[in-house]
Amino acid sequence: MRIGEIAALVGVTSRAIRHYHHIGLLPEPGRRTNGYRAYSVRHAVLLARIRRLTELGLGLDEVRDVVADDAGRELVEVLGELDADLARQEEEIGERRRRLALLMAGPVNGREPVPPALAELLGATPATDSPTATKDREHLALLDGAEGADEIFGALRPMAEDPSVLELYERLDALATASPDDPRIAPLAADLVAAVPAGVLDAIPSGLPSGLPAGSGFAEALLADYAPAQAEVVRRMMAGVAARLDGAGR
Amino acid sequence: MRIGEIAALVGVTSRAIRHYHHIGLLPEPGRRTNGYRAYSVRHAVLLARIRRLTELGLGLDEVRDVVADDAGRELVEVLGELDADLARQEEEIGERRRRLALLMAGPVNGREPVPPALAELLGATPATDSPTATKDREHLALLDGAEGADEIFGALRPMAEDPSVLELYERLDALATASPDDPRIAPLAADLVAAVPAGVLDAIPSGLPSGLPAGSGFAEALLADYAPAQAEVVRRMMAGVAARLDGAGR
DNA sequence: CCTTGACCTTGCCGCAGCGTCAGGGTTTCT
DNA sequence: AGAAACCCTGACGCTGCGGCAAGGTCAAGG
Numbered sequence: 001m002r003i004g005e006i007a008a009l010v011g012v013t014s015r016a017i018r019h020y021h022h023i024g025l026l027p028e029p030g031r032r033t034n035g036y037r038a039y040s041v042r043h044a045v046l047l048a049r050i051r052r053l054t055e056l057g058l059g060l061d062e063v064r065d066v067v068a069d070d071a072g073r074e075l076v077e078v079l080g081e082l083d084a085d086l087a088r089q090e091e092e093i094g095e096r097r098r099r100l101a102l103l104m105a106g107p108v109n110g111r112e113p114v115p116p117a118l119a120e121l122l123g124a125t126p127a128t129d130s131p132t133a134t135k136d137r138e139h140l141a142l143l144d145g146a147e148g149a150d151e152i153f154g155a156l157r158p159m160a161e162d163p164s165v166l167e168l169y170e171r172l173d174a175l176a177t178a179s180p181d182d183p184r185i186a187p188l189a190a191d192l193v194a195a196v197p198a199g200v201l202d203a204i205p206s207g208l209p210s211g212l213p214a215g216s217g218f219a220e221a222l223l224a225d226y227a228p229a230q231a232e233v234v235r236r237m238m239a240g241v242a243a244r245l246d247g248a249g250r
Numbered sequence: 251m252r253i254g255e256i257a258a259l260v261g262v263t264s265r266a267i268r269h270y271h272h273i274g275l276l277p278e279p280g281r282r283t284n285g286y287r288a289y290s291v292r293h294a295v296l297l298a299r300i301r302r303l304t305e306l307g308l309g310l311d312e313v314r315d316v317v318a319d320d321a322g323r324e325l326v327e328v329l330g331e332l333d334a335d336l337a338r339q340e341e342e343i344g345e346r347r348r349r350l351a352l353l354m355a356g357p358v359n360g361r362e363p364v365p366p367a368l369a370e371l372l373g374a375t376p377a378t379d380s381p382t383a384t385k386d387r388e389h390l391a392l393l394d395g396a397e398g399a400d401e402i403f404g405a406l407r408p409m410a411e412d413p414s415v416l417e418l419y420e421r422l423d424a425l426a427t428a429s430p431d432d433p434r435i436a437p438l439a440a441d442l443v444a445a446v447p448a449g450v451l452d453a454i455p456s457g458l459p460s461g462l463p464a465g466s467g468f469a470e471a472l473l474a475d476y477a478p479a480q481a482e483v484v485r486r487m488m489a490g491v492a493a494r495l496d497g498a499g500r
Numbered sequence: 501c502c503t504t505g506a507c508c509t510t511g512c513c514g515c516a517g518c519g520t521c522a523g524g525g526t527t528t529c530t
Numbered sequence: 531a532g533a534a535a536c537c538c539t540g541a542c543g544c545t546g547c548g549g550c551a552a553g554g555t556c557a558a559g560g
Contacts, residue, residue, distance in 0.1 A: 004507065005466040011395045014508090019547055034555055036508055041475040045388045052363045052394065056353075057346050060546070075363075076354065083350050086343050093340045096307050100333050103306075104326065113302045113325075138295045144302070145261045216255040218291075225291040254536065264537090269518055284526060286537055310517070 006039040010047045017047065025050065025064050057082060115144045117153040125160040130169040131176070132230065139222070147205045155199030168192060178229035189233045193240030201245055256289040260297045267297065275300065275314050307332060364391055367400040375410040380419040381426070382480065389472070397455045405449030418442060428479035439483050443490030451495055 007014040020026035026047060029039045046067070053063045058078065066075045099116075106119045114122065118140060125137075140156075143149040159165055171188050178184070219238075223231040257264040270276035276297060279289045296317070303313045308328065316325045349366075356369045364372065368390060375387075390406075393399040409415055421438050428434070469488075473481040 001467040001471045002508075005468065009392065009466065009468060013547080015549085016547065018510095023546095034508080036555085039471065041389065041392075041471050044392055044471070048392055048394060049362070052365075054546090055346075056350060056363060079350060079354055083347060083354075086347050086350070090340060090343045090347070093307075093336050093343070096305075097333060097336050097340070100306060100329060100336070104329055104333075112299070113306060115302075139291065142259065142291075142294055142298055144298060216259065217251040218255065218259060221251045221289065221291050221294070252537070263518080265520085266518060268539095273517095284537080286526085304517090 001039040001044070003037050003039065006044050006047065009044055010051055012047065012051055020047075020050065020060075023060060023064075025060055025067070057086060112141075114141055115149070117150040118144065121153045121156055121160055124157055126163060126166060128166055128169065130166070130173050132172040132226075133166070133169040135225070136169070148203045151203035152200055155197055155203045158197050159195055159200075162195075165195060168195060172230055172233060175229040175233065176227045178227070180228040180232045182229050185229060185232050186236065189236035189240060192233070192237045193244065196241060196244075201241070201248060204245065251289040251294070253287050253289065256294050256297065259294055260301055262297065262301055270297075270300065270310075273310060273314075275310055275317070307336060362391075365394045365399070367403040368394065371403045371406055371410055374407055376413060376416060378416055378419065380416070380423050382422040382476075383416075383419040385475065386419070398453045401453035402450055405447055405453045408447050409445055409450075412445075415445060418445060422480055422483060425479040425483065426477045428477075430478040430482045432479050435479060435482050435486065439486035439490060442483070442487045443494065446491060446494075451491070451498060454495070 001009070003014045003017055007017055017026065021028050026043065029037050029043055032038050049067060050063055053066060054060065056079075058066070062078050062082075066078055102116055102119070103113050106116075106123070121140075122137060140153070143152060168188070168191060171184065171191075175182060175184065175188075223234060226234055251259070253264045253267055257267055267276065271278050276293065279287050279293055282288050299317060300313055303316060304310065306329075308316070312328050312332075316328055352366055352369070353363050356366075356373070371390075372387060390403070393402060418438070418441060421434065421441075425432060425434065425438070473484060476484055
């Protein structure tokens, strides 16, 4: 048989067969005088074995191990770990589909893929187009994957549901073009600190170890994201929160 | 922030970030005087978005579409087809796992991955170490994927369960070193033709269209796999079977 | 006889999403 | 001052082939 014939017989492409030759998975057959590969039924049998194994999802080198090793023992072993691998993948896919379903049904309906706990939080907040509110929510999304993130989101709910928080955002907005020594800064920072629910402090992991604003330049970068007067507010607010943390036995 | 910092913050590797820069998914930030990339919180927010999308299983170019397009419409769309894709993958994996389970529990316990119908057939055949029987089974495995394969396997069961078929294999074995004009050839061929169950003939697709032994060199290759006298038997047997097919209105 | 079309040959690039060197500089801590 | 821990660019590696280029070969038809 020529390569196209055996390919059609077994149900693979001739390109794949040449590939198998190239990587030494299938032995090269003899050649006809014109250089064409001349396949025998033995090759077809081997190739069919290879096809069935790859269809099961084995990699080509695993197939090589199984085919080369005359001991049939290898195969059960490989098959076992293959099944475990497939089970893991199935689980992963299921997890992704679950998150997808949550996303598409959720309150953030398709606009932004956020973790479920944050989606719940954002769904509870009143709609606003305040720039700093928007920014704040983006920053919250950065907590995704950090240590106590879900707890923090949960603890923030009372604050988010309180309509008076909108007023705080507006006061922050108003500082967009203000000078860093604007007299409105200090009282706003104090009000912000006071507005943070006590539960949030409990949810902050005690050491802030490596996850987020460790010794990294995150704090500077965060401040740089605000106008000067706003940055000053944020700076003081963080100091105030730290003080509250300190006051409560860390 | 430097690249390692933002990477730790968002939870990706710095290599991945540079990759995103390279393919234009994430804009290059400004540089410090020493050439280090200097990231802002905006980058972190964008990067976190990217991470969440890739974790859902989107490809990087799909992520680019979603991130670039301000219209949120794109996302639902992409998410929809992503879910369909995942469902398909899940189904595929389930199918593979089902076949794997069959394999590992089946009678061919791990020695050879054959299609279920053939596994059933082989399980029903008496054990033998006849070389031609072994060869025959290998050839049967080549039918995997052909048109009426499952039906043929089913129709072969009565033949396979008949212990007298072992005697036929032995008579074939005995011809391994015989001459092609051995007198045992003709009667063996006749007995073989007679042993083929009528159901098998019905199961053979009427035209033998493209699948198997069409105009291809398969027949020659098959005969070349046997010793001369054996090949002669096979040749006559095939002729006999063809005649039976012809006799029965094809 | 010549052409056409369906085969065959080798060889190399491309794919997704980075990991992993190699071969440098910088900053920082001790 | 030296070592550790960062950063930089650039390039190859991985999987399982698909696709293309630039040809040879062969059977059938005009």
